[in-house]
Amino acid sequence: MTTLLVIGAGQMGSGIAETAIWAGWQVYLTDVASESLNRGVAGIEKRLARRGEKNPADGPRVAAARQRLTPLPPGSTWPAVDLAVEAIIEEETAKRELMETLDQALPDAAILASNTSSISITRLARATRRPDRVIGMHFMNPVPVMELVEVIEGAETSPETTRRVMAWAEELGKTPVPVKDYPGFIANRILMPMINEAIFALQEGVATPEAIDTIMKLGMRHPMGPLQLADFIGLDTCLAILEVLYRGFGDPKYRPAPLLRQMVDAGHWGRKTGRGFYTYP
Numbered sequence: 001m002t003t004l005l006v007i008g009a010g011q012m013g014s015g016i017a018e019t020a021i022w023a024g025w026q027v028y029l030t031d032v033a034s035e036s037l038n039r040g041v042a043g044i045e046k047r048l049a050r051r052g053e054k055n056p057a058d059g060p061r062v063a064a065a066r067q068r069l070t071p072l073p074p075g076s077t078w079p080a081v082d083l084a085v086e087a088i089i090e091e092e093t094a095k096r097e098l099m100e101t102l103d104q105a106l107p108d109a110a111i112l113a114s115n116t117s118s119i120s121i122t123r124l125a126r127a128t129r130r131p132d133r134v135i136g137m138h139f140m141n142p143v144p145v146m147e148l149v150e151v152i153e154g155a156e157t158s159p160e161t162t163r164r165v166m167a168w169a170e171e172l173g174k175t176p177v178p179v180k181d182y183p184g185f186i187a188n189r190i191l192m193p194m195i196n197e198a199i200f201a202l203q204e205g206v207a208t209p210e211a212i213d214t215i216m217k218l219g220m221r222h223p224m225g226p227l228q229l230a231d232f233i234g235l236d237t238c239l240a241i242l243e244v245l246y247r248g249f250g251d252p253k254y255r256p257a258p259l260l261r262q263m264v265d266a267g268h269w270g271r272k273t274g275r276g277f278y279t280y281p
């Protein structure tokens, strides 16, 4: 049975843990804060219960999945796992420090993956003594629903590491797609300029948020409009990714819209703070 350590029990980390226990893996979930860990575990419990309600035949699978989740309170010793996926805050220094700690704590054979949406895998790998076994596994939100895993190969990632991670992603029921380590990889290099353009259009008074989102939902069959999606991802995250694109390419086409920056400065980060382009209860 594949063993997985997930560090960071937020939306992404708890979604990854849930997906993995559902696929039959033994999963250890941890976080620096007990409250976040408890919230993450409670969310998993709730969604597992919902799976059981929706499909009563899945009852035994739900019970077995629950057994395969081990929450590790902050400060616990990490078990010797096959794969570690970090899903902590999107901050390079924090991720580099974590990579270094994981490298020291886990067996040599373990693969260290980052769920980063835009930070260079090559740079994260340099914090370890095993850059050939460091890789990006970029899951999409909500993880249990979305099929894609963008697999990012750093400059030193070995073909064997990529092969194993692609196979693992398939075991999780996902479709892995390999890409090179380049600013924004592919998903966000294409998604974020669209979101940014929607914010520019709003800032210029071309249309209301509802109008912009309706046009993209009905006109392009997107499940969510770009402003609703930005709220869902988090405006702070959108800004951080745009900054990576802007710095990485040095091209003004990636400059973040001033309105986005202002909203982040004001603390309106979308769904997670209750207010973004829309308000949330």
Ligand code: CAA
Binding pocket: 047, 117, 139, 140, 141, 142, 143, 144, 145, 146, 187, 188, 223, 224, 229, 233
């Ligand atoms: N966790 C688990 N399951 C969830 C969920 C969550 N957070 N949110 C919704 N679901 C499930 C629901 O339970 C439901 O399942 P059933 O049909 O089996 O009951 C299913 O998803 C559909 O949900 P709803 O009917 O409530 O709503 P919907 O049809 O509008 O779908 C959505 C919700 C799947 C989120 C859809 O709106 C969607 O696909 N939105 C776009 C999501 C997207 O683009 N994600 C990528 C963001 S970018 C990213 O993640 C990467 C990055 O680096 C920024």
